[in-house]
Amino acid sequence: MRSLQESRQRWKEFNAYNSKDSLKDDILRKQLTSSPCDGIRSLCWKLFLYLPDFAPPTWSPVLSSSRDVFTTLRAKLLGPLETGNIGIYDGDPDHPIDPLAEGPSNPWSKLRKDEELRREIIQDLERCMPDHDYFRSEKVQKQMLDVLFVYCKLNADMGYRQGMHEIVAPILWVVDNDAVQADFEEILENEKYMLEALDPAYVEHDTFSLFQAVMHSARPWYELGEDSDDIGEKGNSPIVEKSRMIHEDLLMAVDPQLARHLKELEVLPQVFLIRWIRLLFGREFPFDQLLVLWDSLFAEDPDFTLVDYICVAMLLRIRWELLEFDYSMTLTLLLRYPQPKHPNLPATFVSDAIYLRNHLDLSGGAYIISKYSNRTPAPVPMLSPAQSPPTSPSRRGIRSSDSPVRRTMSPIAGQTARTIPSSSGLDRLVNDLAKGVVGRSKGWGLGKPIERLMEELQWNKPFENEK
Helix, strand or coil, rough: CEEEHHHHHHHHHHCCCCCHHHHHHHHHHHHCCCCCCCCHHHHHHHHCCCCCCHHHHHHHHHHHHHHHHHHHHHHHHHCCCHCCCCCEEEECCEEEEECCCCCCCCHHHHHHHHHHHHHHHHHCCCCCCCHHHHHHHHHHHHHHHHHHHHHHHHHHCCCCCCHHHEEEEEEEEHHHHHHCCHHHCCCCCCHHHHHHHCCCCHHHHHHHHHHHHHHHHHHHHHHCCCCCCCCCCCEEEEEHHHHHHHHHHHHHHHHHHHHHHHCCCCCCCCHHHHHHHHCCCCCCCCHHHHHHHHHHHHHHHCCCCCCHHHHHHHHHHHHHHHHCHHHHHHHHHHHCCCCCCCCCCCCHHHHHHHHHHHHHHHHHHHHHHHHHHHCCCCCCCCCCCCCCCCCCCCCCCCHHHHHHCCCCCCCCCCCEEEECCCCCCCHHHHHHHHHHHHHHHHHHHHHHHHHHHHHHHHHCCCCCCCC
């Protein structure tokens, strides 16, 4: 929580901007120094993700509506758990409901399912960002639990997926850290909008609204799809299809040598891209630098189509090492991405992604590669159609919004939100994928090295924090 004096200064600087575009331009321009969102980051994220206009007077109805929605959902979905009032008598006190009776309409069955869901979420929260004392707080973990529980109940066709907790954690930290405790008597007339947007009484409410807005675009990444096999090579899982498209279409377009090398090594792109994408790079970069990267991403592309190009930019920046490494060393590098150093900090991947989006060809790839290595890739020899790796037309241009979806109304101020049809798959894609890699590696004579690598990288728990 910030002091009024500190927030007042940041609010004054914020008011120097006259539009979302002017704020966005400054965020992208200052990636090498400090972000204009520092000190007022949660407000910037709200602006880019769900507030309709840059004008402060337009914020009040949206903030009020989104907060009222969460209050209502929380009371309805968490009330029975917190009060113990689960409708033991179904309108007739002479005929109490049997707690052991089966059936979806039995409130005791609903209670047991809710408790099971909360236990599943708690398991992840207990190991969320272990190096940050803030996330060890019982109050903070309860807030994250409630936000995730309400979201999962609201999206019961998907439920909880590993990785969601690592999206909600930075959001809660930002909202809580930016909150301002002040009396209205202390503030100036034009500061009332700041105080309303950063009200500490609504930290949990605003965290839910921001998380809901992020998941509006990120949800397909958590959907497993139907008929997926053990290592994600079949079926229609959106995240697997996205991973293939990034490798076979985008990377092939800008650096076919690297794309073919990874293909020859039989490095499945989903092995590392699932984590990169689902967690919005949260496991790849230090926490403070991740927040600045999110500033740029939210400002430039709240639909997150730019995420695909960020992945390509990350691969290009380490392409020379990847070309020299064997299978096990390549996986180690991709799953322990080297930390970018000043001045090329993680936020610069957003600028590189914007460039690649506009220059998706060999010259665009060569520019990014030489920019960070002062080495230019050799000309790519022409291949006959028979030599070229096949690219499925059905995967070309796949984005989050291209997966099969239906439209429903979002709880946030009546926004239209995407909802994915219910999946029959289990949330075991990455764990099964890792097991599949071990099985295949034995045929290559690499069984033991891969098993040791997996043990080192804790692949059996792909979304647990690495200590």
